[in-house]
Amino acid sequence: METKTDSLDAYAQAIEQAKGVVAGVRPDQMENQTPCTKWDTRALLNHFVGSNLMMGTVGTGGSIGEFTSGPEAVAAMGDVVGDDPASAYAAASSGALAAFSAPGAMEKTWKLPFGDVPGSLALQVHFMETLTHTWDLAKSTGQLGKLDQSLAEPGLEAARGIVSPKARNEAGDPFGAEVSVPEGAPPYDRLAGFMGRTP
Numbered sequence: 001m002e003t004k005t006d007s008l009d010a011y012a013q014a015i016e017q018a019k020g021v022v023a024g025v026r027p028d029q030m031e032n033q034t035p036c037t038k039w040d041t042r043a044l045l046n047h048f049v050g051s052n053l054m055m056g057t058v059g060t061g062g063s064i065g066e067f068t069s070g071p072e073a074v075a076a077m078g079d080v081v082g083d084d085p086a087s088a089y090a091a092a093s094s095g096a097l098a099a100f101s102a103p104g105a106m107e108k109t110w111k112l113p114f115g116d117v118p119g120s121l122a123l124q125v126h127f128m129e130t131l132t133h134t135w136d137l138a139k140s141t142g143q144l145g146k147l148d149q150s151l152a153e154p155g156l157e158a159a160r161g162i163v164s165p166k167a168r169n170e171a172g173d174p175f176g177a178e179v180s181v182p183e184g185a186p187p188y189d190r191l192a193g194f195m196g197r198t199p
Contacts, residue, residue, distance in 0.1 A: 007120070007123055008100060008101060008123070010127060010151065010154050011097070011100065011123060011126070011127045011130070012097060013148070013151055014127055014130045014131050014134070014151055014155070015093045015096075015097055015130060017134055017148055017151060018048070018089065018093065018130055018133075018134040018137075019086070019089060019090055019093065020146055021134050021137050021138050021141075021143050021146055021147075022045065022048070022085050022086050022089040022137065023085075023086040024141065024143050024146065025041060025045070025085060025086075025137065025141050026141070029140070029141045030042040030045075032140045032141060033140065034136045034137070034139070034140040035135075035136045035139055035140065035192070035197040035198070036133075036136055036172075037172060038172075041137065041140055041141065042081065044133065044136055044137060044140075045081045045085045045088075046077070046079060046080055047133070048089060048133050048137070049080045049081055049085070049088045049089050049092045050077045050080050050092075051126065051129060052089070052092035052093045052095065052096040052126075053077070053080060053092045053095065053096075054112075054113075055095075055096035055099060055100070055122070055126055056092065056095030056096045056098070056099050057095075058099075058110050058111055058112060058122075059096070059098075059099025059100060059102065059105060059110060059119070059122075060099050060102075080092070093130075096126065100119065100122075100123050100126075104119075105119045105123075106118065106119040106120040106123065107119060107120075110122040112125075121162075124158045124161070124162060125158075125162060127154075127155060127158055128155055128158045128159045128162060131151060131152060131155035131191065132155070132159075132191065132192070132195045132197075134147070135147065135188055135191065135192050135197070136197070139192075139197075144188075147188050149186050149187045149188055152186075152187035152188040152190070152191045153187045155187075155191050156187060156190055156191045156194060159191065159194055160194065163194070163195070168196065172196055175195065175196050176195075176196030176197075177196055178193060178194055178196060179192075179193040179194075179196060179197060179199075180193065181193030181194075181199060185199070
């Protein structure tokens, strides 16, 4: 059985991987289309940074107001990336990791846009999101070679426990239909396919 330490360690590794991919995004790639069909690279980065700011705020007892998932969240928060996406992501993700690592974080209730959940579930949701959006960025900016395939296995396991069929729709809000991927495909391809992306 996976322990709290295992989960936090994997989450910390996912953040470090994401930092490398975000740092590798070039200024001329900010308008690239991403696998998230409604977002270009800048919009995805804003969502990525914004979700970390949200977790860091909620995890320390703060309020997120009308923050919602999807494009509306990006518009509501404004530009949280600025001219230095790498620094913005590093700061925001450090805050999220600190919140999840705090004593009692796994047991207490986190008030998220989709409902009140225990910290242990909030961690799994953000772990899944971090890995998926790292793949999105890597795919749209030519950095797939940077991804650690071993992280995708627990990410896919988490996703299978979180994403229900009723959460999928043609609009992809919050998730699109699963894309069929061969069972023997690399773990990240299987994670991307499960999350409604075409590897």
